Amino acid sequence: MNKLILSAAALALMAGAATADTIRMGTEGAYPPYNFIDDDGEVAGFEREVGDKLCEIAELECEWVTNEWDTIIPNLVSGNYDTIIAGMSITAERDEVIDFTQDYYPPTASAYAALSADVDLEGGVIAGQTSTIQAGYVAETGATLVEYATLDDTIAAVQNGEVDAVFADKDALVPFVEENGFMFVGDDIPLGGGIGVGVRESDTELKAKLNAAIDAMKADGSLNELLIKYFGEETTTY
Secondary structure, eight states, rough: OOHHHHHHHHHHHHHHHHHEEEEEEEESSEETTTTOOOOOOOEEEEHHHHHHHHHHHHHHHEEEOOOOOOHHHHHHHSSSOEEOOOOOOOOOHHHHTTTTEEEEOOOOEEEESSTTTOOOTTTTTEETTTTTTTHHHHHHHSSSEEEEEHHHHHHHHTTTTSSSSSEEEHHHHHHHHSSSEEEEEHHHHHOSSSSEEEEEEHHHHHHHHHHHHHHHHHSSSSHHHHHHHHOOOTTTOO
């Protein structure tokens, strides 16, 4: 009987350890090619591959969770998942609420895209995704900002004539420029300090493990391979 009790206790301890190493990776699932839902209903894209590799290197069990962008930070803080890996730029304002790893995507440009080259970027109506640094930027210009829940919604707004242009991460806009008749308008705008994994401020051990894994991916070239795979040969790499 004692042996059975000890065995049960040992199994319970092992299960607890496994649970402690299960990390819920929070993403939007609506921002291709960073993250999206594939035909099988699974999270896919650049950040799925990066996240899975980080967990492999850090010897963590990972589960993927999707959440709407505009509540993605509050739901991290409240414990609905353990990380944000969703194309989130590192900014001082966000860093006051959560913590970030080092960047796994270098600082890159944001851009305007429209269906015509003669749109008024300074006095026109510009679409931006809610709670993004791009929406914040437009709000400080002379243009009228209209916010939408997803990138796809901003694109649809331009196509429907609701707005004159969209302002977003340039890499996210490339497919629409190449395939949907959009064009880049005006100058590229550098914003943010690169893209990092968001974690709760109390999760210092998790942050350290992920930072070490990002270091490893930068050192062995695997992070650059994924950047080129999803964003092309011209993208900024490490």
